[in-house]
Amino acid sequence: MPHSRVDGPGLDGRTHLDALESQSVHILREVAAESERPVLLFSGGKDSVVMLRLAEKAFWPAAVPFPVLHVDTGHNFPEVLAFRDAQVARSGVRLLVASVQASIDAGRVREPVGRDPSRNRLQTRTLLDALAEYRFDAVVTGARRDEEKARAKERIFSRRDEFGQWDPKRQQPELWSLFNGRHLPGEHVRVFPLSNWTELDIWRYIEREELAVPSIYFAHRRLVFRRDGMLLADGPHLSPAEGEACFDALVRYRTVGDMTCTGAVESSASSVGEIVAEVAASRLTERGATRADDRSGDAAMEDRKREGYF
Amino acid sequence: MEPLRFATAGSVDDGKSTLIGRLLVDSKSLFEDQMEAVEQFSHRRGDGYVNLALVTDGLRAERAQGITIDVAFRYFSTPERSFVIADTPGHVEYTANMVTGNSVVDLSLLLVDVRKGVVDQTRRHAVLASLLRVPHLVVCVNKMDLVGYDRSAFDAVCEEFTAYARRLDFSDVVFIPVSALEGDNVVHRSPAMPWYEGTALLHHLEHVYIGSDRNLIDPRLPVQWVVRPDSRSRPDDRRVAGRIAGGVLRTGDEVLVLPSGLTTTVAEIATYDGPLAEAAAPMSVTVRLADELDVSRGDMVCRPHNRPIVGQDLDAMVCWMGDRALREGDTLLLKHTTRWVRAVVRELHYRLDVNSLHRERAAPALERNDIGRVTFRATQPICYDTYRRNRETGSFILVDGDDLSTVGAGMLLGQD
Numbered sequence: 001m002p003h004s005r006v007d008g009p010g011l012d013g014r015t016h017l018d019a020l021e022s023q024s025v026h027i028l029r030e031v032a033a034e035s036e037r038p039v040l041l042f043s044g045g046k047d048s049v050v051m052l053r054l055a056e057k058a059f060w061p062a063a064v065p066f067p068v069l070h071v072d073t074g075h076n077f078p079e080v081l082a083f084r085d086a087q088v089a090r091s092g093v094r095l096l097v098a099s100v101q102a103s104i105d106a107g108r109v110r111e112p113v114g115r116d117p118s119r120n121r122l123q124t125r126t127l128l129d130a131l132a133e134y135r136f137d138a139v140v141t142g143a144r145r146d147e148e149k150a151r152a153k154e155r156i157f158s159r160r161d162e163f164g165q166w167d168p169k170r171q172q173p174e175l176w177s178l179f180n181g182r183h184l185p186g187e188h189v190r191v192f193p194l195s196n197w198t199e200l201d202i203w204r205y206i207e208r209e210e211l212a213v214p215s216i217y218f219a220h221r222r223l224v225f226r227r228d229g230m231l232l233a234d235g236p237h238l239s240p241a242e243g244e245a246c247f248d249a250l251v252r253y254r255t256v257g258d259m260t261c262t263g264a265v266e267s268s269a270s271s272v273g274e275i276v277a278e279v280a281a282s283r284l285t286e287r288g289a290t291r292a293d294d295r296s297g298d299a300a301m302e303d304r305k306r307e308g309y310f
Numbered sequence: 311m312e313p314l315r316f317a318t319a320g321s322v323d324d325g326k327s328t329l330i331g332r333l334l335v336d337s338k339s340l341f342e343d344q345m346e347a348v349e350q351f352s353h354r355r356g357d358g359y360v361n362l363a364l365v366t367d368g369l370r371a372e373r374a375q376g377i378t379i380d381v382a383f384r385y386f387s388t389p390e391r392s393f394v395i396a397d398t399p400g401h402v403e404y405t406a407n408m409v410t411g412n413s414v415v416d417l418s419l420l421l422v423d424v425r426k427g428v429v430d431q432t433r434r435h436a437v438l439a440s441l442l443r444v445p446h447l448v449v450c451v452n453k454m455d456l457v458g459y460d461r462s463a464f465d466a467v468c469e470e471f472t473a474y475a476r477r478l479d480f481s482d483v484v485f486i487p488v489s490a491l492e493g494d495n496v497v498h499r500s501p502a503m504p505w506y507e508g509t510a511l512l513h514h515l516e517h518v519y520i521g522s523d524r525n526l527i528d529p530r531l532p533v534q535w536v537v538r539p540d541s542r543s544r545p546d547d548r549r550v551a552g553r554i555a556g557g558v559l560r561t562g563d564e565v566l567v568l569p570s571g572l573t574t575t576v577a578e579i580a581t582y583d584g585p586l587a588e589a590a591a592p593m594s595v596t597v598r599l600a601d602e603l604d605v606s607r608g609d610m611v612c613r614p615h616n617r618p619i620v621g622q623d624l625d626a627m628v629c630w631m632g633d634r635a636l637r638e639g640d641t642l643l644l645k646h647t648t649r650w651v652r653a654v655v656r657e658l659h660y661r662l663d664v665n666s667l668h669r670e671r672a673a674p675a676l677e678r679n680d681i682g683r684v685t686f687r688a689t690q691p692i693c694y695d696t697y698r699r700n701r702e703t704g705s706f707i708l709v710d711g712d713d714l715s716t717v718g719a720g721m722l723l724g725q726d
Binding site: 021030032177 | 385392406581593701706713714
């Protein structure tokens with residue numbers, strides 16, 4: 001099983017987390033220096049919480065020199081939205097919200113119908129429209145290479161063409177710590193400062209830095225039903241189909257996505273320390289355990305990334 | 311123990327992906343859902359066995375063609391150490407990918423098929439690892455099961471490689487006889503090769519010492535960002551932020567800022583988490599300087615008695631990755647530490663044949679995936695060390711001025 005990560009001080013007194021933090025801070029400063037209008041994506045999930053702290057550290061004692069953007073599908077957990085607003089108020093960054101509902105109302109995308117009402121794929125259009133509207137030329141996100149096999153091939157600075165497309169076969173080389181943030185007008189770069197972090201690193205860092213995270217990461221009782229081996233919450237946007245029984249369970253979430261496609265795991269972990277222990281012993285990846293959006297095929301993530309997904 | 315970053319390289323059929331798959335499976339670093347996906351895909355494809363190569367080949371085209379297209383990064387850990395693997399493809403675009411992977415690692419792992427011995431691609435990989443000055447090299451002599459775990463077959467490959475590597479620059483080379491398919495000497499020592507006295511691959515990776523590989527002698531801080539906390543209440547508070555690229559900086563140190571040549575002292579090494587007495591490479595820090603100097607991004611902070619080379623004539627080994635060939639007279643963008651300049655190709659001295667190590671002095675250009683020695687004239691001076699002395703301050707990238715894509719990598723030469 002995946003072992004707990006060694007995080008004792010190295011021979012020079014620095015820890016594994018210090019090394020990751022230093023690298024991420026370096027990346028964030030490069031984005032700020034090399035882009036005209038960067039933006040940090042912020043969902044309120046654990047990775048974006050870590051990203052915000054790293055950004056605060058990178059530019060301290062000055063303020064974070066770019067705004068944060070949330071792509072709101074309208075299917076978010078209410079606890080996470082409340083948490084997002086509290087975090088933004090605490091740190092003083094400017095929050096912009098791009099709404100998938102607004103994209104639907106404007107006829108830019110169509111609401112999916114049927115058994116799987118996930119708006120996951122629609123977010124790409126809303127995101128690209130927001131980038132155009134605000135003329136952002138660098139999008140910083142908390143995606144990690146350990147999350148998914150297509151993401152394992154991603155550069156730290158990844159250029160997107162005018163349509164926001166990713167071409168995995170034509171990625172530019174990325175050498176040493178020399179990042180190339182340049183791009184042509186109309187294009188933008190996606191930047192992934194957490195590329196080299198794992199899920200366990202994220203939780204260890206949250207523990208060390210005593211960062212607040214949304215309550216749904218901790219064990220709580222919730223009405224759920226089982227579908228495709230996942231526990232989905234019974235809620236306003238998704239209900240059990242015939243033959244899917246609802247039951248009360250002690251669960252927590254490992255990832256924070258839409259209510260419609262994010263599964264809960266049975267867990268009694270009620271503190272960050274207990275989550276660290278649980279993740280260290282886990283036999284399933286976080287996306288494998290909890291994300292319906294990655295299950296629509298072997299290359300589900302690759303396909304969405306090509307279209308401009310996060 | 312510091313995390314170990316290592317690159318893997320091998321020819322198409324050397325079993326490189328199988329070796330990584332074996333390392334992940336036998337060290338129990340692979341998750342159940344990942345393993346299940348691999349099993350299902352192997353079954354659908356009719357492989358007849360669990361194809362461990364599918365663990366690393368993540369893109370659809372890779373799975374369809376059974377090849378690795380791009381550098382993939384994998385993370386795993388054991389109770390001893392955590393690891394980052396930069397898995398580089400062995401065939402298409404091998405130079406670009408090898409150089410990319412090897413530029414960010416502490417150790418390079420090279421696979422050789424024991425039945426074939428040292429082939430062209432082995433030589434190419436060894437040359438690139440040597441050129442990029444990867445501090446540690448491990449040669450895995452694979453497919454030992456197919457030669458009956460014969461010691462003399464292993465010895466022959468070791469001798470052949472050692473003879474070739476004499477012309478290269480390695481300080482630490484280790485040979486391990488393995489069978490990636492059967493798992494011999496990968497995670498566990500193999501009972502089939504009692505004559506082998508070394509450790510299994512994983513044990514070696516867990517214990518190789520990399521603490522002295524980084525330059526901790528020459529203090530270098532490339533200025534990445536100038537922090538102005540509050541210009542009204544503290545107009546003199548001038549802080550420079552960056553990642554230390556070499557040596558150690560201490561509070562109270564007298565420092566020199568290049569290229570202006572002005573000196574001041576380190577008033578404080580400030581961080582969000584409180585001030586530090588000292589900081590070493592590769593830490594990201596913010597330094598408050600005692601005097602108000604005109605400092606900007608691209609400047610270099612060093613010590614008055616330990617300065618980098620400051621110059622506009624740059625002599626370098628270049629790995630070319632552009633679609634258009636590199637020719638004398640071309641102008642390119644060049645990024646060195648945090649400084650961008652323009653650079654003109656003054657002279658292409660030779661193209662290096664990575665198989666024979668022959669220097670082709672008549673080469674008219676460097677084509678994609680070629681390596682050669684080039685002299686550039688930069689529009690402004692840069693503050694650098696030789697690549698041999700410091701990988702951070704001795705390297706640069708070349709960027710096409712029209713489409714702004716990265717087209718080359720350079721390693722600076724010169725007198726230390």
